[in-house]
Amino acid sequence: MSYSSLAAWILSWEKWTDSCWQLNLEDALLGDGILKGMAETARNFFGSYVSKERLTTVEYPEQRIPTAENARVFPFLVYDGANWEAGMRCVACQICEKECPPKCIYIEKSADKKPDYVGKQQFYPTRFDIDVSVCMSCQICVEVCPFEAIKMDTQFELATDDRFGGLLFDRKELSRSNEYYHSIHPTEASEVDARLAEEKAKVEAKAKAAAEAAAAKAAAAANPAPPAGGGS
Amino acid sequence: MSVTDIKTERVAGWNRPPVIEPDGEGELLEVAMGPHHPSTHGVFRMDLALDGERVVRLKPVFGYLHRNHEKLGEGQSYLASMPYTDRLDYICSLTNNWAYALAVEKLVGQEVPERAEYIRVILAELTRVQNHASSIGFLIQEMGASGTPLMYAFKEREKILDLFESLTGSRMMCNYMRFGGCRVDVSAPWLDATRKVVAGLPVFVDEFEALLSSNEILMARCQGVGILRPELAINAGVSGPMLRASGVNYDVRKVDHYGIYDRFQFRVPLGDHGDIYDRYMVRILEMRESIKILEQALKDLPAGPIMDPKAKLRGFRPKPGEAYGRIEAPKGELGFYLISDGGPNPYRYRVRTPSLINLTILEDMCLGHNVADVVLIFGSVDIVLGEVDR
Amino acid sequence: MAANPFFVNLDQIFVLLRNWLVGFLPVALQPMAGVLLGVIAIVCVFPGLFALTTVFERKGLGRIQNRIGPNRVGPYGLLQPVADGIKSLTKEDIVPLRANAVVHFLAPLVLVVTVFMGFAVLPMGRNMVLVDMDAGLLFFFAMGAATELSVFMAGWSSRNKYSLLGAMRAVAQMISYEVVLLLSSVAVVMITGSLSLPKIVAAQNQYSNGFPHWYIFTPWGLAGFLTYAIAATAETNRSPFDLPEGESELVAGYHTEYSGFKFALFFLGEYLAMFSISGLGTTLFLGGWSAPFSFLTWVPSWFWFFGKVMLSIFVFIWMRGTLPRLRQDQLMNFAWKFVLPFTLLNLLVTALWRFMGDGWQRWVVCTVILVAAYVVMGRLEMRSEHFGRRSYRYAE
């Protein structure tokens, strides 16, 4: 074999290794990548004893991470005051029932009315069931509710051994006080309260203005007449 | 088993494995991988015909997770479909939200405030990072790495999911974007936490690469396996990192200029071989690019409203017409096609999911490879069964 | 210090204990009883070690993966193996309907029995070897060869495609790497001139300047140790050579159809094989029970033996935590095209070492040959398998 043919052979060797397999010869030492990986895992092994950053495990039943304020699990119904039945904000408008994507809400509207938080006569739900096993925690009921009556809970430990009724909550089980709402979503709840207070103030101001106007009118119409009792 | 005819198809620069044509069907070993198999990412079945350990035929069978997503969308209001989009690709719900919101916004001609656009970009890129990290983790898991890369990926993903939870209320089913903006505004502490997480991401990617990228076993397993030629990829409608690993420069963020992606400096990594290793590396490099976008977006986040005040949440009736909103989801091009007949519900609701379309070329990539490679190729496609079966 | 009678007694405590116990029996029965006691000790100690190792492995893997690992049963989760044992004992023993029941039953037994027999020739401390055989090394490998049969029996009798594929893979892999395992050990035999393991340890139990004459500290010994370690990993089906049970492809390999206690026996057999092969590697290359420095010779010899074995187990766990697994054809190629030629070359180098006599020249010559061979063969391997690092381009 002459030198030229040897050179040709070497050149063909280069070509023989497919051109798409670019092989950098300076780093092609078998095993160095493996050693690099082993060093990495060793670093993690020892690091997990030293640094809290590496060992992020939270041992759940004993330790808990604080619930995020925005966290949402399942809906509940807010009531004002001490009596859940009297203070329930829900007016059975059934928007949430209609908008609920998995249709897990069932509402029956009352025949009579009771005063809501502003004192206006409204219907109320005689039945308000949420099947939590169907609910997908999407919060759409909360967003569409015009009365700030339904909010998201952060309670997630709801496991039950009753397969059929255990996760079907009626309105009593769903009711939570406004204070509870404040305790789990403080910022949002204060905003809601401020909004409701504003609304109430507006309504009251309107009522007052109306009452005053009525009173003034009455006064103007019949000055000597005895003053009207209610005015509204 | 005698193999009578081994045909080798060689395209310039591409090394396709020989395609084997068996002489008799009876001598092949039929194996049904799935629907209950450790490495099918859920309920997916591959009916394999094996000659020894070599794949001669592969028939993907899906639909085990079918949930009637599209028909459900036609039966309810536009808003009520939003939480369902979370469940398509449950690893990256925020990008799904975005694509759907984009489609509805096009349909009703809705503008989105600038701040909301920035928040969308931040969330989408965070989603991309966590999706790529965990998909690589799954891939290496299927290579038999007893969970170490997966756990590293999940540790990082947890940090991102914590951010999602503190902003949107849920870790995976975020349901965050609305037509005309976003649901909740980001707070200053959230932004600080996000900056901290983003600052830690390059370190994580470096560690991940030190563990994997130059590992000889990984290179030997991944290089030259499951090659997808660019012509086939384009013809089959493959998109996302799969397509870019085959060397085709196509990124909806660059092509469609949706959102405000024009404002950010980022590059699109491309592979030259189209094999598993390229898909792996393209994902790694995309994570790095996403981190760049995140840094820019977090720096420039403007103040302002997050919802267009004119936007309606419910009860709107778009004019009759159609709209297609598409984004570059982590797995590929995700599109929502909506037709309105003027009613409160869409007349037609159609999802173009990248997982399903990227899966169609599975047989072409697997032919001639071993069963062990099939598992890897399948893993490198990066699918989520929720999106495949809808 | 070595002369201190307390430490001498501590070193020999197990031997003295055995002699004391045997002393109660009539003289005719004493040799028999001595062996029996040794067997009982092995049968008790190594499964105990197995139980500890399972929990350490899980905790170690956990730490590697930034987790805590099992910590609920007992203090620090140390009683976890007890819980696991009770669980596997009380589980239903399922035999597939069409399985070959007799073979299915025998397979785990054959595995455990043959693996246990390998311990008979391992010197676990000074004077602590059950049977000092002239051909101890050969006995060890003979027993190792018999384990392959049990793997095949398990895979075939289960009547499951995955089991059968797993068993075929396992047997092919074990046979291939057994060649390497044997040839790596032959280098030691060539230098020592004996197949007896206590003699091999004795040859390494010498010190110059305070450092021991372990074979791993010679070029051929290091190369031999590395090939031995690779082959041992493959032989015990540990990651990255754990294809026979590659769960992503084969569900669980040859023991897919085993449940309950039979599965536990397989598990036990695999870990025992790991111990015995680590013990042999320790004996051949790491000086067996000899101390790493001359000033540490007062520490009991069995401590060093078990310490070294546990250290190699730790390396096994470490590798499992790091590496993905190879493919079957790559595994075979690696065995026959890379490890085996390298081992053969190492044999030649060992002969060279033997005949070059003392002096620095042999260190240089042997090191240069082995390193050059490693680099060249490594590159050829990567080239022939078509892999290497790549660079990537970007589009703006």
Place this chain on the structure above:
Amino acid sequence: MRSLSLIFYLLAALTLAGGLATVLLKQLVHCALAVTVAFAGLALLFLQLDAQFAGFAQILVYIGAVAILIVFAILLTRGSDLPKDGVFSKTWFLGLVIAAGVFAVLGWAVLASVSAIPQQNIVPSVTVRDIGNALVGGYVLPLEIVALLLTAATIGAVIVAMHEKERPK
């Protein structure tokens, strides 16, 4: 030597049982496993004669390699299922005759050699070192020839098993 005869008979019975099972069992894989038992019995016989090296080599080579090879051959040719028509060959009688013939020759040879060696109760102590010395000493040429033969066989096997390279069209 005579005092060990009980163990000898036990081992012989084991070996024979294994051999018989190999011939008589129907399931081919069972036969392969039975032949392993026969091999093991033979190895134990060697050990009983204090021939450690031969005994362990028997286990290593025959159980570790030959039996596995047989098993592989059975599995790769898909012969592990029960044949539909009987398992015994039609020419079993001829086989019996040949076996008897071989047995007669071997028996004659053994009996003849027993009378040839002196009746002494000396156990020849052959160490591994002696075997090694003999192999690379007096028997080096036969050893090398066997090695060459095996190498040729290995190369042949590799060539047979190699994938046929595609010829340029």
